[in-house]
Amino acid sequence: MSDHTVELFLLKCAVIETGLRATLAEYDTGQPNGLSQADDEQLEPFIKQFDLANRKNAAHMSRYYEIFYLLENDIRRLIVETMEAAHGAKWWDTRVPPGVLEEVRKNREREAQAAVSVRSEDDIDYTTFGQLGDIIRANWSDFAGMLSNQSAVSRVMAALNMLRGTIAHCGVLAEDEVDRLKLAIRDWFRVLEGPKN
Template sequence: MLSEDLSRIARMHGVEFGHMPTVPQTVEDVYYPQFDAAVRAEAAAMAKHYEVFYSLEKSIRELVAQTIEAAEKREDWWASTRVPSNIQADVASRIQKELDAGVTRRSLDELDYTTFGELSVIIAANWDIFGGLFNSKKAVEKVMASLNALRNPIAHCSPLAEDEELRLQLTVRDWFRLME
């Protein structure tokens, strides 16, 4: 009861009496404050762009998977002729590299190992099934190329220039407009 009373008083007054074992601090708590404030502010500003791109890329992967699964009428479509053999080989190499590194696989789905550019190639190579979803193959290729260029600074920890922030917003709008 004494310990609970001390804890309540400590919370009320914002003090620490040292009567309870301390909770070990996380790496973030210990090391993050040591980064320069300007770098932390830049990271916070870039986080919103990463979140947009993460969501977009995941949704495009889902669209690709669902569209090909529906066309092939099977879930194990990856090894089909729908995915160019060079992309299958590159993905197999990335998976093996991850396994050889001894880290946890990021996914059991091969599509999660494709690059953004490879997603564009898969869509273009299967225009017979994607053409009904989009209004122009050339526009899809153009928007995907633009998104791929915008992805690089986001994925490689470089700030987006003000014009590129605007370009990202417009290009995301363009992506969704392609499906109208």
């Protein structure tokens, strides 16, 4: 093998490595725990004071929280895009069930009275997971062409909502519940495949 061939090979590898690093950087969401290094260093002395079993459970459950965060916000995006396409920008005022509107109003009011930072400018971000299902069911004609069927959506949303409670309220999922979560997420993506003819 000549020096020229080796040099050419190394140059090609360098180009590939540069492209790979750029692609990985594009999809990198930061450190595994989501904290910047500065935040992590500031919090570490406090975190070390917590019970070791709780720290292990928190690390174990963080992945399930992340999955649920992604899922719930993806469902919100699906609803917003679908409803805006079907009913325009003012869909929230005319197409959301009254009970959901009232609960969102109360949630916003509680947040304003607590003098905390505003969570979001979008009303849908104040809905619970169950209320997202209510919006879909109340507007089924807008979702019928993209989601498999209404009973499947209701079943999957109910299963996910049950599991969400443990995740969102700092519980630990038992192994069979982890299996249930995996199945429910797979079921959701089957629902997204649309109606079967």
